[in-house]
Amino acid sequence: MSAFSTDPIVAIATAPGRGGIGVIRVSGPDLADYARRLFGRALRPRHAHYLPFKDRHGETMDEGLALFFPGPHSYTGEDVLELQGHGGPAVLRRVLEDCLARGADIGLRLAQPGEFTRRAFLNDRLDLAQAEAVADLIEASSTAAARSAMASLSGVFSAEIDALSERIVQLRMLVEATLDFPEEEIDFLEKYQAAGRLAAVTAALDGVLRTARQGLVLREGLHVVLAGQPNVGKSSLLNALAGEDVAIVTPIAGTTRDRVVQQIHIDGIPLHIVDTAGLRETEDTVERIGIERSWAEIARAQVILHLQDARHPDDPLDAEIVRRLPAGVPVLRVWNKADLLEPGMGVAVSGGDDAPLLISAHTGAGLDMLRARLLAIAGWTPGTESPWLARERHVHALEKARGHLQAAAGHAAHSDQVLDLFAEELRLAHEALCGITGQFTSDDLLGEIFSRFCIGK
Template identity: 45%
Template sequence: MSLSDTIVASATAPGRGAISVIRLSGGNSLSIAETLAGKAFSPRLATFGNLVSDGILIDTGIWIYFKGPNSFTGEDVVEFQGHGGPVVIQTILRTITARGARLANPGEFSQRAFLNDKIDLTQAEAISDLINATSLSAVKAANHSLSGEFANRVHTIVSNLIRLRTQIEAHIDFPDEDIDPQNLLEFSDQLKNLHHDLQSLKLAANEGAQLNRASNVVLIGEPNVGKSSLLNALANEPLAIVTNIPGTTRDLIRHDLLLDGIELRITDTAGIRATEDVIENEGIQRARNAIETADIALCLFDERHDTVTESLITRLVGDTPSATIGIIRTKNDIQTHPTKNHTTYPLIEISAVTGSGLNQLKDWLLNELNLNSNAETPFLARERHVIQLASALNYLHQAMSQPVSLETIDLLAEDLRLTQNALSEITGSFTSDDLLGSIFSTFCIGK
């Protein structure tokens, strides 16, 4: 990747729309844009004008010029807000590339912002995560990361670490000088503080990373308990075939559902029973696999079981399910007596026919997934961050594994250096090109 190229991309989603934004960044942005518009631009001033290519009017819209370094990428940036027709957009892109710009790679604008020190890596990632957010909680948390809250916490720990390293390395550089025992005690206190801060940052990052992935809810139960009916009721459309014939659903049916603005992936499965049918058995196997990756497994029972026991649950989800378990008593419109719950799991009564209990079920799901829009997560994080924090903690544990002493101080210094590198990889102040490539390649084009 060359930072000297001028790049261009449509920043709005593909397809037809009222308006599209085409974005240019790099040294030739302004001259290309001014040629096409046939007029000069002032920085940060919206200018209404044409976009003319070889004498042909392609579009009319608003031009905005951001003079570097006061732009998103830190370079000269020009945006053109034109009409959102695919042919218009393609023609504009072709016109601009013919004048020397090249099409941007996914995430290349954000990558330039990172490389030009406009944002750090956690902020760049937060931009992409904000775009992909599946809940209001995730939006709030991504904005916290974007404004640098996560990065600031990492920076604070790194500065404390650097302060400690400087003191320690001074003793390595001047080994003939005695260390005051009081200093050794202080080092040890500082190590403990660092450990405490790092530990709490990792907990917060873990929570933030949870928000970053779509939550999986799987519906499990014997044939005919009403799994497919519940999926259809939640989705508000007849996605799965419902009949009174046991074994109707054989494959997994997945649906991404928006609950109060929160995206959940609901999976309907084949009913669990002993059967000779090869296709149905494959479906049952798939249902079992789906439980393993689920965040929540809803175990459905109808009037055929007046008591739900632990062993019934185990039969459905196995001995040690990693998913949170909820029990659903279905068909409560035809229920004559309440179902007894002999387990520690919560039981919710619903009817797919009347819709009763569905709101209670939705609230419970959002609560369990901690996706309640009122819940505050300090910042949005990625698995990558959690792994780096764990690795930093590991090095710090190693550093703390023996008492601070003059004999082992160079080992301590080395462990602290590794701790710092692991942390710096989070914000990108110490990062390999491969990592950068893999992070930015998952971004949208034009971002």
């Protein structure tokens, strides 16, 4: 799909399945005549018209509302026509096919995923961060995530980025003006307090970066894998955290043969909990395949929750499991079955933020502490709420900008270094920030971003 395609496009904008209402959306240049062709009358802009949806042979397919939004005052910035009828799949397909047939002469085609929102971005109705927030709002899995996505869509995040960019631009203007007068280079950094202004911009960026990391956690959550020997209570713990029986639990070791995935929310943060087959040596072919998949899942984990039986703290198999866990991945050690301990029996757990936890998946003892520890590993501060959502690329761009500002500070600390190096680092920092809102964004990146949207949005 060309980044500058102006072909008229059409798609069903509501989710697949049956519903009370189904929406078909058309966008393109000069659709007033096309709308008149569909309904035999002109549609008054931005007014709902209740009328029959007739096919090209005059047969009524459905009835509902038709709305016409002339560009540029529309979602895409082009003329937009919306047909709101009944939500049956057969009815929607029939209306869609008729729309395509009657728009063949103007080049009407099916929209690709995210193409409506991509046009909104290309026509300056949304910046890129706001466009991504559209998808985030649709996909939000909690009230907190939906609220933050709406804030991003309304421009709160973009305003933060624009404010940072403006401060860097002002500093760049001073630097580049000074470059025209080489005899003043030596005095520039002190005369205009460049180092202090740069430090203030860096501090402001650090605040945005902290919030962005919170927003990233709120959007994407944490991928937590339960690992351990058979029959240590992994499935019981998954059920306890989920609040329902999502995994089969029996006294028989090796019950779980394949992974079981459940999304839960803690303080609004989505956690993707993966229960895996118990890790041990086995001759059972099916169980062995499950164990291989367990290790593959462990390799992809963001956090490994190593569950052990509190009654057997010195089991050599647990030591072997620890030895094989991937380096660089946080490991949370949890001793389960505290309810079965007798006085003087089993593991002794001391306090401390990094100490192993003693819990009972059966009684729920210690689960609140476990939830708090998982949030801490995720970098989330309980009781706070990110004012906007962020994506991995946003955090990466902010980190990249910060690196360039640090490099600029390094040049400012050495007066014998030429000023153009200072200016270049500021330019690169500004470019990294502008990539967030889409001022400097490649077509390849746009294609990657919008291809993840649903069709019709």
